[in-house]
Each structure stands twice: as structure tokens, then as C-alpha cells.
Amino acid sequence: MTLSLPGPFWLIGCGNMAGAMLARWLECGLDAADVTVVRPSGVAPAPGVRTLTAAPEDEVPAMVLLGVKPQKLDEVAPALAPALDPATILVSLLAGVEIASLRARFAAPKAIVRAMPNTPVRLGKGVVELIAEGADARARAAIDALVAPLGHGEWFEDEALFALAGHLSGAGPAFLFRFIDALAGAGAALGLPPEQAARLAKAMVEGAGALAAAAPEAPAELARRVASPGGTTEAGLKVLDEAEALQALVRRTLDASRRRGIEMAASARAAPPPA
Structure with a gap:
């Protein structure tokens, strides 16, 4: 190129x-x-x-x-x-x-x-x-x-x-990096060596992200396919889905970023332009 x-x-x-x-x-x-x-x-x-x-x-x-x-x-x-x-x-x-x-x-x-x-x-x-x-x-x-x-x-x-x-x-990668860190931290808290938990979390996100980008199905459908009825994945998803906990958290996160952007725009508008 x-x-x-x-x-x-x-x-x-x-x-x-x-x-x-x-x-x-x-x-x-x-x-x-x-x-x-x-x-x-x-x-x-x-x-x-x-x-x-x-x-x-x-x-x-x-x-x-x-x-x-x-x-x-x-x-x-x-x-x-x-x-x-x-x-x-x-x-x-x-x-x-x-x-x-x-x-x-x-x-x-x-x-x-x-x-x-x-x-x-x-x-x-x-x-x-x-x-x-x-x-x-x-x-x-x-x-x-x-x-x-x-x-x-x-x-x-x-x-x-x-x-x-x-x-x-733009801010999304930082939010995703936090999730990767939290996932690795949870694995370590439950018994995995921290370095191994971090390595596995990063490799998992790389593969899952590539699959989500390439698949014609929506991410929700891909999640459903991973989760067997009554299985371990379904048990974890129930925690994320309870009272739409994950969706509510992400909405608050994105809205906080949005509101800060509005404040920055107002500040730039208010500042006097150079002479």
C-alpha cells in the first residue's frame, strides 16, 4: 500500500x-x-x-x-x-x-x-x-x-x-479494556494465576471480537448459541441479564461520556476566539 x-x-x-x-x-x-x-x-x-x-x-x-x-x-x-x-x-x-x-x-x-x-x-x-x-x-x-x-x-x-x-x-475501547481487566480479575479471584487469567481473557476477546465482526448474526444470537440450556454459560448470562444490569451499566457509562462531551463543546463555544 x-x-x-x-x-x-x-x-x-x-x-x-x-x-x-x-x-x-x-x-x-x-x-x-x-x-x-x-x-x-x-x-x-x-x-x-x-x-x-x-x-x-x-x-x-x-x-x-x-x-x-x-x-x-x-x-x-x-x-x-x-x-x-x-x-x-x-x-x-x-x-x-x-x-x-x-x-x-x-x-x-x-x-x-x-x-x-x-x-x-x-x-x-x-x-x-x-x-x-x-x-x-x-x-x-x-x-x-x-x-x-x-x-x-x-x-x-x-x-x-x-x-x-x-x-x-472512540471511548469504547477503554470501556472494553476495563471489562477485559475485570474478567481476568474475576478469574484470578476464583483461583487462576493472574498472568494466565489475563492472557486467556485477552485471547478470548480477540477471537470473540473477530467472530462478532464476521458473523451475519447479531451478537445477541451469538451469545445464545454459546449458552446451552441449563449450562454454565447460561448461568453467567443470567447474572448479566438480571434487571438488565449490564445494559443499564453500559447506558450510564456511555451517557456519562456524552454529557462530558456536551460540557466540553460548551466550553469551546464560550472561549473567545484568538484575535
């Missing part, structure tokens, strides 16, 4: 998520010479990647990936905004920062794209939600080409639905 870009590509911030995406792109043939990372440390995230502590003045980027923490938006926007022009495609990974809030700070780019990836993008098994304002067919094609090596990309037209989907798949 060869990954090409429409021109200079800047990453503003390169933490866990942006770093995972960059590592995957480089593995898939992206030329490191086309990439500039701007980060306070000045430490290159990969060999051959130009890494600076401030936006370069010797070029106009074709695409910018905004990967700082949402709280840092108004620290980077004043210096970054003048470097962009109408042809620049601005891609934001900032959770909770709506397109209107980005537009208030970055007036020049015609195309502003919000992307919500999850950490499995590092393996090409991620999910990336996308929504855009002002993106023509060329810009969308460039974004699609960038997302393809990362996993499954899905476009949205409604920003509220985009945000909700981002909580489901």
Missing part, C-alpha cells in the same frame, strides 16, 4: 492518538519527508519526520491534523491560523470541539473536518467517524485515502450523531 498526500502535511501535536495514526500511515507508505510535526518537545515521533516547536514559515500546508488536547486549542490557534489558506484541509481530532468553534478560530480553510478515531487505528483495525463543513469531492477523497489504512471510516451529516458515535467507538 502506498499512501500519498495532496501536499505538505502538518501534525499540530502528536500525542497518543495522533502518534498512533502517524505510525500506521508511515507503515503504509507515507513518505516521512512530507510530514511536519509541531510539538513543544521538538522530539521527532519517527525517523525522518521534520519536527519543530512552532509552525514552519517556509510552506503552506495542504492538510493539517489538529491533535492537541482540546484545552490547548486557544494556545495553538493564534499562531496556526495565519499559516493556513483556503485550500488547506483542516482535520480536528479535538473531542467536544464543534465545527462552529473551529471555524471561529480558523477562518481561512474552506474545508474543516472533524475526525473521531480510536486507538486500534494503530493496527489498521480502528473506527474513524467523520463530519465536514465545506469539503468538496477532492477534499473528501483526500480524507478517505488518509483514513483507509486506519480501518473503518464512516461519514456523518449530523454533528450530534457524530459526537454520540464518537463516544461509542
Whole structure:
């Protein structure tokens, strides 16, 4: 696979998520010479990647990936905004920062794209939600080409639905990792060596996830097929299903993430745009 870009590509911030995406792109043939990372440390995230502590003045980027923490938006926007022009495609990974809030700070780019990836993008098994304002067919094609090596990309037209989907798949891996840890912990509490319980839990989730992704049946049907009437699996499922305990817990979990996103969006709207 060869990954090409429409021109200079800047990453503003390169933490866990942006770093995972960059590592995957480089593995898939992206030329490191086309990439500039701007980060306070000045430490290159990969060999051959130009890494600076401030936006370069010797070029106009074709695409910018905004990967700082949402709280840092108004620290980077004043210096970054003048470097962009109408042809620049601005891609934001900032959770909770709506397109209107980005537009208030970055007036020049015609195309502003919000992307919500999850950490499995590092393996090409991620999910990336996308929504855009002002993106023509060329810009969308460039974004699609960038997302393809990362996993499954899905476009949205409604920003509220985009945000909700981002909580489901963006935060979802953390929720699943907690379940894996709890399952392994339960096994250890009942007598398995902890290292063995963790190893078995991770291997089980890998296989079960692959089966759920490949099977035409719904996960509920797959669960039913595992559970023989009167058997051990059915006994465990009854605990999860009692008073819809698992569903209620997951709804509360997802809703807590959603409500925090609403708070972050309100904060970004309230903050004054850079002069």
C-alpha cells in the first residue's frame, strides 16, 4: 500500500492518538519527508519526520491534523491560523470541539473536518467517524485515502450523531479494556494465576471480537448459541441479564461520556476566539 498526500502535511501535536495514526500511515507508505510535526518537545515521533516547536514559515500546508488536547486549542490557534489558506484541509481530532468553534478560530480553510478515531487505528483495525463543513469531492477523497489504512471510516451529516458515535467507538475501547481487566480479575479471584487469567481473557476477546465482526448474526444470537440450556454459560448470562444490569451499566457509562462531551463543546463555544 502506498499512501500519498495532496501536499505538505502538518501534525499540530502528536500525542497518543495522533502518534498512533502517524505510525500506521508511515507503515503504509507515507513518505516521512512530507510530514511536519509541531510539538513543544521538538522530539521527532519517527525517523525522518521534520519536527519543530512552532509552525514552519517556509510552506503552506495542504492538510493539517489538529491533535492537541482540546484545552490547548486557544494556545495553538493564534499562531496556526495565519499559516493556513483556503485550500488547506483542516482535520480536528479535538473531542467536544464543534465545527462552529473551529471555524471561529480558523477562518481561512474552506474545508474543516472533524475526525473521531480510536486507538486500534494503530493496527489498521480502528473506527474513524467523520463530519465536514465545506469539503468538496477532492477534499473528501483526500480524507478517505488518509483514513483507509486506519480501518473503518464512516461519514456523518449530523454533528450530534457524530459526537454520540464518537463516544461509542472512540471511548469504547477503554470501556472494553476495563471489562477485559475485570474478567481476568474475576478469574484470578476464583483461583487462576493472574498472568494466565489475563492472557486467556485477552485471547478470548480477540477471537470473540473477530467472530462478532464476521458473523451475519447479531451478537445477541451469538451469545445464545454459546449458552446451552441449563449450562454454565447460561448461568453467567443470567447474572448479566438480571434487571438488565449490564445494559443499564453500559447506558450510564456511555451517557456519562456524552454529557462530558456536551460540557466540553460548551466550553469551546464560550472561549473567545484568538484575535
